[in-house]
Amino acid sequence: MAQVSMTVNGKSVSGDVEGRTLLSSFLRDHLSLTGTHVGCDTGQCGACVVHVNGESVKSCNMLAVEADGAEVGTIEGQANPDGSLNVIQQAFQEHHGLQCGFCTPGMVMSAAALLKENPKPTEAEIREYLEGNICRCTGYHNIVKAIMAASGQDVGAIAAE
Amino acid sequence: MYSFEFEKPSTIAEAVAALGAEEAQALGGGQTLIPTLKQRLAAPAKLVSLSGIAELKGVCVEDDGALAIGGGTTHATVAREAADKYPALADLASHIGDPAVRNRGTIGGSLANNDPSACYPAAVLASGATIRTNSRDIAADDFFQGMFTTALADGEIITSVRFPVPQAANYQKFLQPASRFALVGVFVARFADGVRVAVTGASEDGVFRWTEAEQALSADFRPDAVKDLKVDPSGMIGDLHGSKEYRAHLVGVMTRRAVAAAG
Ligand SMILES: Cc1cc2nc3c(=O)[nH]c(=O)nc-3n(C[C@H](O)[C@H](O)[C@H](O)COP(=O)(O)OP(=O)(O)OC[C@H]3O[C@@H](n4cnc5c(N)ncnc54)[C@H](O)[C@@H]3O)c2cc1C
Ligand code: FES
Ligand code: FES
Numbered sequence: 568m569a570q571v572s573m574t575v576n577g578k579s580v581s582g583d584v585e586g587r588t589l590l591s592s593f594l595r596d597h598l599s600l601t602g603t604h605v606g607c608d609t610g611q612c613g614a615c616v617v618h619v620n621g622e623s624v625k626s627c628n629m630l631a632v633e634a635d636g637a638e639v640g641t642i643e644g645q646a647n648p649d650g651s652l653n654v655i656q657q658a659f660q661e662h663h664g665l666q667c668g669f670c671t672p673g674m675v676m677s678a679a680a681l682l683k684e685n686p687k688p689t690e691a692e693i694r695e696y697l698e699g700n701i702c703r704c705t706g707y708h709n710i711v712k713a714i715m716a717a718s719g720q721d722v723g724a725i726a727a728e
Numbered sequence: 729m730y731s732f733e734f735e736k737p738s739t740i741a742e743a744v745a746a747l748g749a750e751e752a753q754a755l756g757g758g759q760t761l762i763p764t765l766k767q768r769l770a771a772p773a774k775l776v777s778l779s780g781i782a783e784l785k786g787v788c789v790e791d792d793g794a795l796a797i798g799g800g801t802t803h804a805t806v807a808r809e810a811a812d813k814y815p816a817l818a819d820l821a822s823h824i825g826d827p828a829v830r831n832r833g834t835i836g837g838s839l840a841n842n843d844p845s846a847c848y849p850a851a852v853l854a855s856g857a858t859i860r861t862n863s864r865d866i867a868a869d870d871f872f873q874g875m876f877t878t879a880l881a882d883g884e885i886i887t888s889v890r891f892p893v894p895q896a897a898n899y900q901k902f903l904q905p906a907s908r909f910a911l912v913g914v915f916v917a918r919f920a921d922g923v924r925v926a927v928t929g930a931s932e933d934g935v936f937r938w939t940e941a942e943q944a945l946s947a948d949f950r951p952d953a954v955k956d957l958k959v960d961p962s963g964m965i966g967d968l969h970g971s972k973e974y975r976a977h978l979v980g981v982m983t984r985r986a987v988a989a990a991g
Binding site: 569585586587589608609610613616619622623624625628629630632633635677680681696697698699700 | 729730731732733734736755758759762763765766775777779804825826827828829831832908
């Protein structure tokens with residue numbers, strides 16, 4: 568067992584974990600932050616994407632001990648301080664960027680990382696950035712629309728499907 | 729995943745010492761190793777994380793103009809920091825997997841793993857790069873020894889990779905859309921003294937140099953120079969994603985595209 572300490576959504580947390588404990592399981596099972604979803608547990612689907620020191624990572628593909636001392640951001644930390652949805656979350660709601668919602672935490676975290684790096688992405692850039700986030704419901708179209716809208720761009724330009 | 733001890737040294741010397749233990753294994757970005765541990769295809773007694781070693785990270789230009797990339801440098805960092813020094817290499821790094829994979833996965837991990845469909849081995853072989861470890865320098869031509877096999881000894885760490893920068897180069901990856909690895913990938917590099925062509929994703933022996941194409945392109949660096957060359961399908965990978973013949977055909981197509989794009 569090893570002690571790990573990190574900042575999660577601005578709060579200091581610590582816990583005892585085994586070497587093999589994944590960051591996804593530390594967040595979900597130790598901290599009860601179950602907004603981070605585990606879809607595939609193989610690094611393929613992106614449902615488990617969180618931010619570690621500001622960068623998107625797949626939390627099922629990182630050991631909790633590797634995040635010792637890091638700043639971690641999860642979907643639970645995305646809403647505005649008053650509890651209302653942030654711009655990206657609001658855009659997902661308005662543009663029907665989710666159906667079952669399973670992929671959504673990862674999609675929102677990836678979208679946030681994209682917009683930090685590239686505040687006005689093109690449709691092609693959004694689609695490429697989301698290559699590691701799989702959605703089995705929406706067909707991606709409304710997710711792309713939502714991210715365009717969240718970045719303050721006109722979504723009319725994206726052909727309706 | 730079986731349980732293991734975990735150690736996170738902060739220098740190469742400490743990591744080498746820690747890897748001297750029975751059944752110890754290095755952990756780079758974990759993008760290949762963690763899924764492998766989950767499947768119980770590897771069961772190290774101890775994992776030695778390389779992520780806390782500052783001297784393994786970064787991209788720098790050496791006195792003779794070659795580009796040296798630390799073994800623990802992530803794909804995302806190479807994509808950013810090599811962009812103006814070796815654009816074809818940065819472009820290759822920027823298309824490995826997806827952004828989250830690129831933020832963790834490292835060049836050292838990719839080369840040590842030597843997946844037959846991985847991208848970096850093609851760049852390293854085509855550039856005639858040198859793999860530097862904690863104990864020696866290994867030429868790219870000696871490093872890759874068949875699928876998932878390299879010249880590395882147990883516990884040996886890739887500390888950096890030294891790339892001579894070509895006059896012109898390009899990597900063309902025919903995407904295997906499910907894995908996001910290369911179904912076939914070709915890296916073409918043109919140096920003052922000749923052209924090198926390395927192919928990944930295609931052969932049952934892993935990455936290889938296509939020497940006929942190298943000769944033809946060294947004489948005449950145009951896509952047409954290789955249009956009549958054929959690759960023998962017999963040693964190619966054949967699976968549900970593509971037959972041997974299909975991959976052999978793609979080697980030619982990707983080579984021509986790479987030459988056209990390198991200009
Ligand atoms: C969804 C997904 C898509 C991917 N797509 C691609 C792709 O398109 N192209 C591609 O090339 N790769 C792809 N990869 C693989 C990715 O590039 C990995 O990051 C890489 O193969 C392994 O690097 P790592 O740092 O994560 O190493 P790890 O997984 O930590 O380690 C891999 C192996 O290397 C050893 N090792 C690690 N670092 C060193 C070192 N410095 N010296 C010696 N040995 C070391 C480890 O002991 C282990 O045996 C993908 C991976 C995923 C999960
Ligand atoms: S659960 Fe981590 S990538 Fe699918
Ligand atoms: S909304 Fe169901 S998986 Fe994306």
